[in-house]
Amino acid sequence: MKHTLTLLLALLLSGSNQWALAQSTGSIRGQVLAEGKPLELATVVLSGSGMGTATDAQGRYELQQVSAGSQELVISSIGFQSQRQRLTVVAGQTHALNAQLTPTPAALQEVVVTGVSRATELRKSPVPIAVLSRREVHLNGSNNVIDAAVKGVPGLSAVTTGPNISKPFIRGLGYNRVLTLYNGLRQEGQQWGDEHGIEIDQYDIDRIEVVKGPASLIYGSDAVAGVINMLPRLPNGPAGELHGDALTEYQTNNNLIGTSLGLHYNRNGWQYAARGSYRLAQAYRNALEGRVYGTAFRELNLTAMAGLEKTWGSTQLYTTLYDNLQEIPDGSRDSLSRRFTRQIFDGELDDIKQRPIVADADLATYRINPLHQHIQHYRLLSRTRLKLGTGELHALLGAQQNIRREYNHPTAPAQAGLAVALNTYNYDLRYAAPAWQGIETTLGLNGMYQTNTNRNATDFPIPDYSLFDVGGYLYLKKTFGKLDLSGGLRYDTRVLRWADFYVGENPATGFPQQVGAGSGLAPQFPAFRGTYRGLSASIGATYNLSDRLLLRANVARGYRAPNITEVGSNGLDPGAHIVYLGNRSFGPEFSLQQDLGLSAYLPDAELSASIFNNSIDNYIYQARLNGPDGQPVVLVPGNATYQYQQGRARLYGAEATVNLHPRALPSLLFSNSLAYVTGLNREAQLLEANGSAAKYLPLIPPLRTRSEVRLTREHPWGRLLHPYVRAVLDYNAPQNRFYAVDNTETRTAGYALLGLGAGTGLASGPEKREWLQFFLQLDNALNTTYQSHLNRLKYFEYYAASPTGRRGIYNQGRNLSLKITMVF
The missing domain is CATH 2.170.130.10 (TonB-dependent receptor, plug domain)
Structure with missing residues (x-):
């Protein structure tokens, strides 16, 4: 009897609750169409809640137990423009709401x-x-x-x-x-x-x-x-199954061999992934010089990830290891044959003209020569996203250690010239608040704490230092019909400091070494403390002239605190062959940039064009140091001396892309791009002292165009999936606008590089699942001899003239690359 009464009471309460629920909720049903036809698997979501559904084969949907009152539905589907509709739900009633979605190019939907x-x-x-x-x-x-x-x-x-x-x-x-x-x-x-x-x-x-x-x-x-x-791959695929990929790569120019194995698994919201990669290469070659001594490398990467994805949000933990042995080129050669030579002595005993020629066996080898870098980078990263009602809290915490050693002593190959350890701790907190009156608000706080320590070394370009960064910002975004407005403000503070740093001679080796404060020597890096502050701001707008035509405009004020070498450097960087001298009086850089762009997403083409103008105050640049006689100062024989300067600069330019994909020939893609930038010095004192030689900024790329024709079969061809062939023409114009003071830069001739490629996927099983991918690419197919204007090796030259009339080192010649990826 007791159990019967309990059951009756439960039924009564359940019925009462159902009746109360029915009195406070209603339902919505309707149909989603696209181009007059039912759209299957379109998503219909009740904004601000977890309630949603997908349309059936007839494009129909129904949402039940929707709370009474004003509601907003978001209807979306891949390849179509999303749509938002509002209605008032009356308790106990069923409401009809239909939608017609407009096809949209994939580029517009890209998140x-x-x-x-x-x-x-x-x-x-x-x-x-x-x-x-x-x-x-x-x-x-x-x-x-x-x-x-x-x-x-x-x-x-x-x-x-x-x-x-x-x-x-x-x-x-x-x-x-x-x-x-x-x-x-x-x-x-x-x-x-x-x-x-x-x-x-x-x-x-x-x-x-x-x-x-x-x-x-x-x-x-x-x-x-x-x-x-750079965004890494996330675990995907069916839950409860182990999947992954194995990649192998070979390149003919430097005999590069690359291998990589990745695994991923997910189940019940848990995610796991791991990858190991290894690459090694010999010295690269070109038609003029053969193999370029000092350009071989070996690189190991290990990555692991674990994460959890639930209704409350997600959290992910990444850890990575990077280990690279990288040779250091210096460009020394025999003066007549122009064959590369090797350094075998240090200091005054090193006679450039008496260096021995590198044997062919030491050029075509995977062995790393004694003069090389050893870089190790360790990373631990945590990312967390928490749903707080209709808002979200994002937290990123990271720890990194970078250990860099540069071995530049041939008589003591185990002695590092440069040995620094950089420890960095990053934090980033961001709260995306619920929309209010259509305004999306984000509050953020991020920064880092960093320490640098010199280890057992002989060259000390920078001191031991500590750095603390913190900045907070407010970002707002609101849509007014076809107009999207966004912008915000940010304030940053950076504190950079170091104690006295002393360098003296090691009596056992004769090399410099770090010594204590009681040595009686003047510090190479006197103690310093600098505080830098800056205000950043941005305001921008995107206007939808139509569903396929967009106009963008943005004005932003950028801020950059000077880095450690710009402020504190006072020594040789052996890998760069440059003695850097900093300037303690520097203030932060501030830029004011204006951007204007127009994009058109047409049925047969995608077009875009943009122009920009960037004015920079307190622009920091390198200039070769000259003595009172006007000649370059040489502090370390065989190495140039540069001192950082600060002035004003302006950069302006344009970019354009034209991608043609005619519907009448869906397999054809004809893409074209253009990029142009000019960098001008605006420092009156520098211009007055050097005239036209100082007119332009250093390291400005020339006008560049790139055109590609690609044919891709859309439908399977037997077991072949998406087979393609392509041809690419990459043109770089002559760079006649360069920073010519003290021959820091020289004119660079123009060149055009032809590339050819082909590839396909292979399918297996009745469902034709892709399990193998081939990518074949021939770069610099005509084996063109050229120098990129941004190639530092262009200036690695010990002689005032050469018998061939060509100076410096040239870029890589013809290279055939084959990548094969097996997916499982």
Whole structure:
């Protein structure tokens, strides 16, 4: 009897609850169409809640138990423009709401996470953002991930020191003005150095996002020119199954061998991934010089990830290891034969003209020669996203250690010339508040703490130092019909300091060494404390002239605190063969950039054009140091001496792309791009002293165009999936606008490079699942002899003239690259 009464009471309460629920909720049903036909699997979501559904084969949907009152539905589907509709739900009633979606090019639906406060559609960003997929990276043969990005993004270039060292430049600005990220974590690896590359595994990158323009508002200092975000692959595929890929690569020019194995697994929201990659290469070659001594390398990368994805949000933990042995080229040669020679003595005993010629066996080898760099980079990264109602809290915490050794003593190969350890701790907190009155608000706080320590070395270009960065920002975004407005403010503070740093002679070896304060010597780096503050701001707009025509405009003030070498350097960087001298009086750089762009997404083409103008106050640049007699100062024999200067500069230019994909011939893609930038000195004193030689800024890339014709079969051809053939013509105009003071730079001739490629996927089983991918690429097919204007090896020359009339080292010659990826 007791149990019967309990059951009756439960039924009564259940019925009462159901009745109450029915009295406070209603339902919505309808049909979603596209071009007059039912659209299956379109998503219908009740905004601000977790309630949603998908349409059936007839395009119909139904949402039940929708709370009474004003509601907003978001209807979306891949390849179609999303639609928002509002209605008032009356309790106990069923409401009809139909939708007609308009087809939209995929580029308009692309979602980006870089350069904006939260993930947003690419078309809503007022600043130019380029996206490069993993497949596009694979299509291009490249020696490192920056080179791959340069080939796919107009306006992006790179300063190179051999095939495995590339430093990104955006619209003529680089070094600490470009912020490189790994999954949102800023890359800190002594990036001030000319010969310091990016410590990231290119085989692990799934997507590259490039912001072309000041992004200081979101990221603070070092993003004054833009941001490159390398996003790794996330676990995907059926739950409860282990999947992965195995990649192998071979390049004929330097006999590069690359291998990579990646595994991933997910189940019940848990995610796991791991990857190991190894690459090794001999010295590269060209038609003029044969193999270039000092350009071989070996590189090991290990990556592991664990994460959890639930309704409350997600959290992910990444750890990476990078280990690279990289030879150091110096360009010394026999004066007549122009064959490369090797250094065998230190100091005064080293006679350039008496160096022995490098044997052929030492050029075509995977052995790393005694003069080399050893770079180790360790990274620990935590990313967490918490849903707080309709808002979200994002937290990023990271720890990095970069250990860099440069061995430049042939008589003591185990003694490092440069040995520095950089420890960096990063934090980034961001709260995306619920929309209020249609305004999306984001509050953020980020920065880092950094310490640098010199270890057992003989050259000390920078002191031991500590750095603390903190910055907070407010970002707002609102849509007014066809107009999207966004902007915000940020304030940064950086504190840089170091104690007295003394250098004396090691009596046992004769080399310099770090000594204590009681040595009686004057400090090489007297104690210093500097505080830098800056205000960043941005305001931009995107106006939808139509569904396919967009107009973008943005004005931004960027901020960059001077880096350690610009303020504190006072010594030789052996890998760069340069003695750097800093300036303690420097203030922060501030830039004011205006961007204007127009994009058209037509049925048969995608067109875009943009122009920019960038004025920089307190612009920091290198200038060769001259004595009272007007001759270059030589502090260390065989090495140039440069002192940092500060002035004003202006950069302006344009970019354009024309991508044709006619519907009448869907297999054809004809893409074209153009990028142009001019950098002008605006420092009156420098111009007055040097005239036209100082008119232009250093390291400005020339006009560049790139055209590609690609034919891809859309439908399977037997077991072949998406087979393609392509031809690429990459043209770089002569660079006649260069920084000519003290012959810092010289004119660079123009050149055109032809590339040819082909590839396909292989399918298996009745469902034709792709399990193998082939990418074949022939770069510099005509074996053109050329020098890039941003190739540092162009200036590695010991003689005033050469018997061939050609000076410096030339770029890589013909190269055939084969990549094979097995997916399982």
